[in-house]
Amino acid sequence: MLKPTNYLTKVYGLPNGWTLPVYEREVQGYQVAKRVLTSMSKDDLVAEAKKANIRGRGGAGFPMGVKWSFMKPHATKPAYLVINADEGEPGTHKDRTIMELNPHSVVEGCIIGCFGIGAHVAYIYVRDELHLSKERLWAAINEAKAKGYLGKNPFGTNYPIEVYVHTGAGAYICGEETSLLNSLEGRRGEPRLKPPFPAQVGAFGCPTTVNNLETIAIVPTAIGMGGEAFSKLSAIHNLNDGGIHLYGINGHVNKPCVVELAVGPTIRELIEDVGGGVLGGKALLAVIPGGSSTPVLRADDRVDAPDEKSPLHPWHGKSVLDVPLGVDTMRGVGTMLGTCCVTVMAEGTCMVAAMHNLMQFYRHESCGQCTPCREGSGWLLRSVEKILEGRGSMEDIDNLADVANNIMGNTICAFGEGTAMPALGFLKKFRPEFEAYVRGEKTKDRDARLAV
Amino acid sequence: MPFALSADRERELEEILKRYPTKMGACIPALHLCQDQNGYIDDEIVLYVANRLDLPPAHVKGVVTFYTLFNQKPVGKHQLWVCRTLPCALRGADGILKHCEKKLGIHAGETTADGKITLRTAECLASCGTAPMMQVDKDYHENLTPERVDELLEKLRA
Ligand SMILES: Cc1cc2nc3c(=O)[nH]c(=O)nc-3n(C[C@H](O)[C@H](O)[C@H](O)COP(=O)(O)O)c2cc1C
Numbered sequence: 093m094l095k096p097t098n099y100l101t102k103v104y105g106l107p108n109g110w111t112l113p114v115y116e117r118e119v120q121g122y123q124v125a126k127r128v129l130t131s132m133s134k135d136d137l138v139a140e141a142k143k144a145n146i147r148g149r150g151g152a153g154f155p156m157g158v159k160w161s162f163m164k165p166h167a168t169k170p171a172y173l174v175i176n177a178d179e180g181e182p183g184t185h186k187d188r189t190i191m192e193l194n195p196h197s198v199v200e201g202c203i204i205g206c207f208g209i210g211a212h213v214a215y216i217y218v219r220d221e222l223h224l225s226k227e228r229l230w231a232a233i234n235e236a237k238a239k240g241y242l243g244k245n246p247f248g249t250n251y252p253i254e255v256y257v258h259t260g261a262g263a264y265i266c267g268e269e270t271s272l273l274n275s276l277e278g279r280r281g282e283p284r285l286k287p288p289f290p291a292q293v294g295a296f297g298c299p300t301t302v303n304n305l306e307t308i309a310i311v312p313t314a315i316g317m318g319g320e321a322f323s324k325l326s327a328i329h330n331l332n333d334g335g336i337h338l339y340g341i342n343g344h345v346n347k348p349c350v351v352e353l354a355v356g357p358t359i360r361e362l363i364e365d366v367g368g369g370v371l372g373g374k375a376l377l378a379v380i381p382g383g384s385s386t387p388v389l390r391a392d393d394r395v396d397a398p399d400e401k402s403p404l405h406p407w408h409g410k411s412v413l414d415v416p417l418g419v420d421t422m423r424g425v426g427t428m429l430g431t432c433c434v435t436v437m438a439e440g441t442c443m444v445a446a447m448h449n450l451m452q453f454y455r456h457e458s459c460g461q462c463t464p465c466r467e468g469s470g471w472l473l474r475s476v477e478k479i480l481e482g483r484g485s486m487e488d489i490d491n492l493a494d495v496a497n498n499i500m501g502n503t504i505c506a507f508g509e510g511t512a513m514p515a516l517g518f519l520k521k522f523r524p525e526f527e528a529y530v531r532g533e534k535t536k537d538r539d540a541r542l543a544v
Numbered sequence: 545m546p547f548a549l550s551a552d553r554e555r556e557l558e559e560i561l562k563r564y565p566t567k568m569g570a571c572i573p574a575l576h577l578c579q580d581q582n583g584y585i586d587d588e589i590v591l592y593v594a595n596r597l598d599l600p601p602a603h604v605k606g607v608v609t610f611y612t613l614f615n616q617k618p619v620g621k622h623q624l625w626v627c628r629t630l631p632c633a634l635r636g637a638d639g640i641l642k643h644c645e646k647k648l649g650i651h652a653g654e655t656t657a658d659g660k661i662t663l664r665t666a667e668c669l670a671s672c673g674t675a676p677m678m679q680v681d682k683d684y685h686e687n688l689t690p691e692r693v694d695e696l697l698e699k700l701r702a
């Protein structure tokens with residue numbers, strides 16, 4: 093059963109819900125930050141954050157508390173907190189709602205986060221197109237500053253904290269954390285080789301934590317109720333995947349939206365209970381579980397986990413649509429949780445056209461530093477285009493898989509995998525559709541439909 | 545006359561510079577200020593930003609060419625971006641784009657003859673739950689229908 097919650101979303105529908113008076117009135121805003129700064133030690137805070145089992149909401153699912161614990165004080169260099177609000181992964185539309193409708197949760201999260209990692213400055217990196225988000229965040233920062241929650245002496249303490257909004261200028265790759273850091277420093281947004289990791293050499297050469305915007309926004313709630321209690325809100329708390337999460341649903345459903353739920357709803361619940369069912373009562377064909385880089389699932393896919401030790405064993409033989417969405421559960425079914433925004437595709441959607449659409453995206457957004465990604469993304473696009481236009485051969489289908497496999501593991505950043513994995517997913521799950529185009533049984537003009 | 549920022553934008557740049565430990569940190573915000581004023585970024589602006597922030601012009605030029613939102617040539621008075629990526633395409637983005645092209649008499653990537661409107665496609669704008677959508681200058685317009693597009697275009701042309 094779905095467990096709707098409203099920790100982040102309580103102020104969403106309220107008049108002026110994004111302003112300080114409403115945040116303070118409705119959710120006792122800034123009380124947690126005050127308690128942390130005036131009565132907790134850094135170590136206690138990080139221990140509490142670990143107990144909350146917050147898995148990073150940027151896509152990789154890294155445990156937030158553990159990431160904070162990597163930050164060690166440096167003899168001469170300051171530390172920075174950098175918040176990733178570049179939200180650009182196709183199919184992802186959750187962070188924007190927080191910035192527009194509950195920006196104070198972000199600012200309060202930044203205060204607590206700075207204290208937790210020993211930083212005095214936080215930068216919120218917002219993609220440039222999100223003008224209303226930037227406006228609301230700046231307004232929230234200024235309100236908090238006027239009240240003495242930020243600045244030289246937040247809550248009367250001697251722990252100065254400043255929060256700034258920084259913007260990019262249109263480049264999906266700047267969501268990758270090291271590219272984002274280069275962009276913050278005023279450079280081209282090209283990803284850096286790791287190691288060194290940001291915790292050692294991050295923004296401006298200093299130790300840095302990069303957290304996703306939703307990750308930081310949920311921190312006041314988690315610390316406020318206590319890490320363990322927060323973690324236990326989740327249906328899959330036992331898999332160290334705790335708390336609550338924003339879930340998005342888009343594509344072919346009757347009511348696309350963003351909702352807040354205890355961690356662990358199933359895809360079927362999201363489609364039926366949240367999304368109001370598949371558009372026009374059609375049959376479900378496929379879902380992309382968490383942004384375009386996560387491999388597609390077929391509606392008729394089943395869980396294959398005969399091993400009793402597998403965390404997925406309880407769902408062995410069941411539909412993938414009935415597995416709770418979690419970092420490890422989605423990995424177990426051959427895809428990824430990603431950003432928790434599900435793209436739904438109904439019967440009649442052309443999977444070759446869907447792949448073609450996404451390969452256009454990846455071709456456009458590759459930063460071009462690594463040959464396998466730069467050339468590979470071009471090959472993928474050209475080959476799928478050839479097939480779609482009826483000029484392809486069976487070798488072209490195999491070629492697609494070869495090119496994708498050659499990108500995997502051979503690039504500086506995870507954009508390469510993010511391009512290759514979904515390509516391989518479409519080929520593996522829907523190969524007969526590609527073959528139908530090669531044989532001329534399907535044609536672009538007649539069959540390449542995305543809007544059904 | 546060489547390029548210079550207006551007095552209020554210059555003051556804003558002063559504020560921006562205080563936020564970063566290096567002058568380079570202000571490079572992208574400074575370019576945004578210049579583009580706001582001038583509409584696009586030419587070599588004079590590159591030189592101006594380079595001098596103002598003590599950076600090699602080649603660095604600034606490299607930044608300008610990396611990011612899609614920096615215009616390197618003049619654009620229309622209004623910018624129209626129709627999101628084309630999969631979640632929007634599933635909700636009819638293609639039809640919205642074709643409708644815009646027909647009404648404006650131009651293709652994506654072009655500017656109307658009167659210089660008023662530049663039409664482009666965008667990649668996912670984090671608005672997939674309210675698709676199809678487009679951005680007009682700084683505003684998002686969501687859950688689009690051809691009728692709503694017509695209303696919008698009327699306003700822009702007025
Ligand atoms: C190509 C690429 C794009 C990414 N885009 C985003 C993004 O838009 N927002 C985000 O929070 N993380 C994004 N990430 C993940 C970040 O690199 C990083 O893991 C994340 O911001 C860390 O925050 P978290 O631990 O709170 O999830 C992206 C990663 C890659 C490889």
Ligand code: SF4
Nearest residue numbers: 459461462465503505
């Ligand atoms: S994998 Fe692609 S996006 Fe990442 S650094 Fe290499 S070329 Fe750039």
Ligand code: FES
Nearest residue numbers: 627632669671672
């Ligand atoms: S795909 Fe258009 S806003 Fe995301």
